[in-house]
Amino acid sequence: xxxxxxxxxxxxxxxxxxVTLSCSPISGHRSVSWxxxxxxxxxxxxxxxxxxxxxxxxxxxxxxxxxxxSNSRSEMNVSTxxxxxxxxxxxxxxxxxxxxxxxxxxxxxxxVT
Amino acid sequence: xxxxxxxxxxxxxxxxDNSIINCAYSNSASxxxxxxxxxxxxxxxxxxxxxxxxxxxxxxxxxxxxxxxVKHLSLQIxxxxxxxxxxxxxxxxTQGGSEKLVFGKGTKLTVxx
Numbered sequence: 001x002x003x004x005x006x007x008x009x010x011x012x013x014x015x016x017x018x019v020t021l022s023c024s025p026i027s028g029h030r031s032v033s034w035x036x037x038x039x040x041x042x043x044x045x046x047x048x049x050x051x052x053x054x055x056x057x058x059x060x061x062x063x064x065x066x067x068x069x070s071n072s073r074s075e076m077n078v079s080t081x082x083x084x085x086x087x088x089x090x091x092x093x094x095x096x097x098x099x100x101x102x103x104x105x106x107x108x109x110x111x112v113t
Numbered sequence: 114x115x116x117x118x119x120x121x122x123x124x125x126x127x128x129x130d131n132s133i134i135n136c137a138y139s140n141s142a143s144x145x146x147x148x149x150x151x152x153x154x155x156x157x158x159x160x161x162x163x164x165x166x167x168x169x170x171x172x173x174x175x176x177x178x179x180x181x182x183v184k185h186l187s188l189q190i191x192x193x194x195x196x197x198x199x200x201x202x203x204x205x206x207t208q209g210g211s212e213k214l215v216f217g218k219g220t221k222l223t224v225x226x
Contacts, residue, residue, distance in 0.1 A: 004156075012154035017146060033213070042200065043157075043216040052179075056213050090156050092214075099145045099164055 001027060002057050006104035012111045019108040021108045024091030025072050031055075033102060034066060034072040037088040046089075049074055050096055079111075086112045121200065125223045132190040137205035141184060143205035147214070148177060148188045152199045159205070162200075164200045191224075198224045 005024040013019050025043035027030050034046040045058040067074040072093070078085055088109050092102035131208050138146065144165040149157035161172045163179050163186075171178050176189040186203050200221050204214040 006156075031217045035214075035216075042218055043214075045213045045215070048213060058213070092156075099162070101147050101159045101162050103159055104149075107153070 004091055004103055005092050006089075006105035006108050007113060008108060010052075010109045011104070012080050012113065014113055015081055015083060017081050018077060019081060020075055020077045021089055021091075021092075021110075022074075023074045023091030025091075026103055029093035029095055029103075030072055031094045032068055032072060033092045033094075034074070034076050035090040035092065035104075036060070037090055037107070043090070046076065046103060072085035075098070081112045083112050086110060097108075121219050121221045123221045123223065125225060126193050127226050128193060128195060128224055130193055132188075132193045132197070132222060132224075134188045134190075134201050134222065136186040136188075136217045136220075138184050138186060138203065138205045138217070139215065140205060140207055141181075142205050143215075145206045146179060146186055147176070147204045148175075148186075149202045149204060149216075150197075150199045151202065155201060159221070173204075193222075193224050195224045195226055198222055 031050045033048040034077040035043050037043045047066050048056045052068045063079045067072045070085045090107045092104045094100045094102045146193045147162045149161040150160050161177050163170045165179045174191045179189045200219045202219045203217045
């Protein structure tokens with residue numbers, strides 16, 4: 001079974017631009033979560049989608065948004081990029097049954113210059 | 114270069130030794146815990162999980178211990194191998210249908226041949 005796939009793997013953008021990252025979950029997984037990983041803050045939860053609905057949201061500004069499609073694939077968007085948005089963005093999927101583990105992709109490395 | 118980041122605890126062991134990685138979790142209401150391994154350039158990889166109604170769970174070469182009284186988790190790796198070198202994170206989740214994981218800061222394990 002294929003794992004979680006994230007595209008692109010690397011991205012370089014300039015301040016003020018916007019960016020869209022894509023995630024394909026493991027087949028059969030209906031929940032998709034997004035995390036930001038930085039050296040300064042570690043792994044931080046962005047949001048989680050289940051059946052095309054955002055179920056939970058972390059403490060990030062409204063510039064960070066996401067969506068999920070009917071096939072469970074998900075995208076996240078960051079508008080008006082800031083230098084501090086440089087990070088590894090990780091997508092994780094799960095069966096969303098009680099206590100089912102999240103499985104992560106290898107992330108998209110975003111660099112904002 | 115990258116900005117000053119989290120001070121990761123480090124653990125250095127000799128190949129063949131047993132390793133113990135500790136984690137203090139934050140929420141006494143958390144009822145599901147997961148250990149992840151993250152190698153350089155990759156996303157976190159699921160190792161083992163444990164529910165709050167258990168004290169111990171064993172996998173292949175790994176054992177997780179849960180002490181709810183002091184909110185402490187540990188991951189024991191038997192016969193540590195160079196391929197075990199990575200950053201290890203514990204994560205907790207609170208019952209409620211959310212897939213939001215709260216990650217610890219991580220421990221960097223180095224296995225010396």
